[in-house]
Amino acid sequence: MSTLQTLDRGLRTLDFVSLQPSGVLVSEIADELGVHRAIAYRIVGTLESHGLVARDEGGRVRLGAAVATLSRRFAPQLMTVGRPVLTELADRTQATSFVSVAEGDECVVVMVEEARGQALRVSYQEGARHPLHRGAPGLAILATRPESPHDSEDVRTARERGYSLTHGQLQAGAIGVSVGLVGIPALEAAGIEASVGVVVLGGLDTERAVRESRAAAVRLSALLAG
Known part of the structure; x- marks a missing residue:
């Protein structure tokens, strides 16, 4: 696949900056891009002229406000109603809650909420990507698709249970539970x-995680339908 080098570098810069809450120096960006x-x-x-990044008085680069505008344009109804559902789910399970979507062969995290008072936090951030066939979120999505002879045992198990449960597939020591969102006209x-x-x-x-995740899926379905 051919790519446009300048655009590729700009997008890599946005990704790099997004992972640094305290901002980064231009020299660090140069090192990251080589x-x-x-x-x-x-x-x-160039990114600053479009509001996608901003520099503070110390020259550190952070994401700009235009990024938030762009993010709201992705599935706006889901992004609007999903946040309070995730907040409640995180607090009820004392775990990090999320909504993920399929994008080609990858699973992309689009919303994350952390439980208040959560002692240990997983490195699961908005914008993170991982193979669709690894980790609870992607397996739950694959399980909503029609059966295929190429389905893995994990996908078949998730389809039979109605949820996916994984241990350490994306991060050592991490346990994930996920439920696919199905039958929602707005998403379909x-x-x-x-x-x-x-x-x-x-x-x-x-x-409890399975029960609350299922309840969150039902609530999201109702809010998106309403």
Whole structure:
């Protein structure tokens, strides 16, 4: 697959900056991209002119407000109603809650909420990607699709149970539970396949996690239908 180098560098810069809450220096961006600082400055300047990044007085680069505007344009109804559902799910399970969507062969995290008072936090952030066939969110999505002779045992098990449960597939010590969102016209019309669930490091009351994740899926379905 051919790519446009300048655009690729700009997108990689956005991804790199998004993972650094305290911001990054242009020199660090240059090192990350493997380019001269002058090129990194031009990339940052272009992104800044579109409001996608901003520089503080110390020269540190952070995401700009335009990124939030763009994010709200992705499945706006889901993004609007989903946040309070995830907050409640996180608090009820004392785990990190999320909504993920399928994008090609990858699973992409589009919303994350952490439980208040959660001691250990998993490195599961909005925008994170992983193979669709690994981890509870992707398996839950695959389980909503028609049966295929190529389905893995994990997918067949998730389809039979109505939820996916994984241990350490994406991060050592992490336990994930996820439920696919099905029969939602608003998502189907947009061609979006999604799942909702929780992930936590260490112990998890899996029965409660399954119950609450299913309830969250039902609530999301009702809100999106209404």
